[in-house]
Amino acid sequence: MGTNSHSPMQGTPFLNSTLSYPEGLGGKEQGHYVQFFINEQENANINYGGGGAPASGATPAGGGVSTLSVPRAPTRRLAASISLYMPATVGLQQESKYGEAEIGASVATAIASYKGYNEGQGFLNTIGTTSGALGDAISETGANALKSALDAGAAGAKASQEIANGKVFNNRMEVVFEGISRREFSFTFKMMPKSLKEAVMVRQIVNQFRFYMAPSFDGAPSTSRTFIVPATFDIEYHYSGGVNSFLNRISTSVLKTCNVTYGGERVQFFKPIQGDGASPVETQIELNFQELEVITREKINEGF
Numbered sequence: 001m002g003t004n005s006h007s008p009m010q011g012t013p014f015l016n017s018t019l020s021y022p023e024g025l026g027g028k029e030q031g032h033y034v035q036f037f038i039n040e041q042e043n044a045n046i047n048y049g050g051g052g053a054p055a056s057g058a059t060p061a062g063g064g065v066s067t068l069s070v071p072r073a074p075t076r077r078l079a080a081s082i083s084l085y086m087p088a089t090v091g092l093q094q095e096s097k098y099g100e101a102e103i104g105a106s107v108a109t110a111i112a113s114y115k116g117y118n119e120g121q122g123f124l125n126t127i128g129t130t131s132g133a134l135g136d137a138i139s140e141t142g143a144n145a146l147k148s149a150l151d152a153g154a155a156g157a158k159a160s161q162e163i164a165n166g167k168v169f170n171n172r173m174e175v176v177f178e179g180i181s182r183r184e185f186s187f188t189f190k191m192m193p194k195s196l197k198e199a200v201m202v203r204q205i206v207n208q209f210r211f212y213m214a215p216s217f218d219g220a221p222s223t224s225r226t227f228i229v230p231a232t233f234d235i236e237y238h239y240s241g242g243v244n245s246f247l248n249r250i251s252t253s254v255l256k257t258c259n260v261t262y263g264g265e266r267v268q269f270f271k272p273i274q275g276d277g278a279s280p281v282e283t284q285i286e287l288n289f290q291e292l293e294v295i296t297r298e299k300i301n302e303g304f
Contacts (some may be wrong), residue, residue: 005249015183018081018083019080019081019082019208020033020082020083020084020197020200020201021032021083021085021189021191021201021202021205021212022085022191022193022194022198023195023197023198025083025084025085025104026238027085027240028240028241028271030085031239032235032237032238032240032244033083033084033085033086033088033238033239034083034084034085034086034090034235034237034238035081035082035083035236035238036081036082036083036209036233036234036235037077037078037081037189037233037234037236038077038078038080038081038082038208038212038231038232038233039075039076039077039078039085039231039232039233039234039237040075040076040077040078040231041074041075041130041228041229041231041242041254042074042075042076046098048236052087052220053185058241059285062167064076064265066293067184069294075231075232077234078231080157082208083098084187084205085189086237087187087188087189088190090247091184092248093183094183094295095180095181095183096177096179096180096181097178097179098176098177098178099176099178099179100173100174100175100176101174101176101177101187102171102172102173103171103172103173107212120146130280133194135170144212156194165281169285172229175214179294180294180295180296181294182290182291182292182294182295183290183291183294184256184288184289184290184291184293185235185250185253185289185290185291186247186288186289187286187287187289188276188284188286189284189285189286189288190282190283190284191205191265191282191283191284191286192278192282192283193270193281196273196279196304199270199279200279202283203243203279203283205266205285206260206283206285207254209285209287210258210260210295211278212230212233212255213230213231213254213255213256213258214230215227215228215229215230216228223225223228230254230255232252232292233253233254233255233256233289234252234253234293235250235289236249236250245303246302248292248303249302249303250302250304251291251292251293251295251299252291252292252293253289253290253291253292254289254290254292255287255288255289256288256289256290257286257287257288258285258287258288259283259285259286260283260284260285261283261285262280262282262284263280263281263282264281265283267280268280268281268282269281269300280283
């Protein structure tokens with residue numbers, strides 16, 4: 001893996017580049033790694049005076065049935081990819097969202113009435129019943145309505161009644177499932193190149209992530225006011241023999257943040273390359289991805 005080119009970025013240099021760090025990735029000593037594939041929108045403006053056309057072929061949807069509700073604009077996977085060493089830890093966070101809903105006595109009355117109607121008692125007979133839970137609900141609703149009416153005419157009447165009785169009316173709260181959050185994945189890579197080749201590779205990796213997370217203009221940049229959305233990424237955990245199925249799969253994702261830090265405890269640079277500046281001794285890149293799909297039981301059963 002890799003390239004010997006160390007000329008500065010010109011045009012679109014990434015279309016067919018396979019970048020990796022460190023050297024020897026995928027071998028016996030560096031057998032585990034993370035590979036990032038890039039899916040570019042078919043109408044993206046990526047030919048800025050150089051490069052070429054994206055590789056043909058439809059972007060994989062991650063396998064299985066998609067949970068996307070709206071079809072997205074078509075993309076094609078580029079021949080370009082980035083492979084980086086496996087971090088010490090990788091993980092996922094999956095969150096189910098629950099909220100609380102207020103269930104008042106009037107709601108309980110309506111539910112009980114509807115249930116009684118469905119059971120053949122008839123609506124009028126049902127609301128005329130004053131015994132049992134339904135009778136209690138109706139009685140409670142009426143008492144609270146009377147207190148509220150008194151309170152409207154004389155401020156504090158409702159509170160006074162509750163204080164005198166030592167009882168406070170309180171609607172019940174029930175936990176309600178509201179949905180699930182889209183998963184996010186964060187990766188931090190600290191790169192300390194040991195050679196000029198690795199130093200150039202680090203620069204190209206950083207620039208490629210930044211390049212494809214950015215939008216492009218639809219038309220001439222000087223006059224267009226329309227963005228074409230950025231590329232998406234497919235992320236796979238690999239070992240020297242193929243995909244590591246012991247780790248969760250990641251559905252097609254967008255790159256939300258790309259934070260780059262040059263230098264460590266003190267500023268250090270390698271010997272300058274003629275006409276190309278000097279490479280920092282240490283570069284750290286922090287990437288945060290978010291999946292486009294929500295991961296349900298069906299997707300989890302497929303390995304996501």
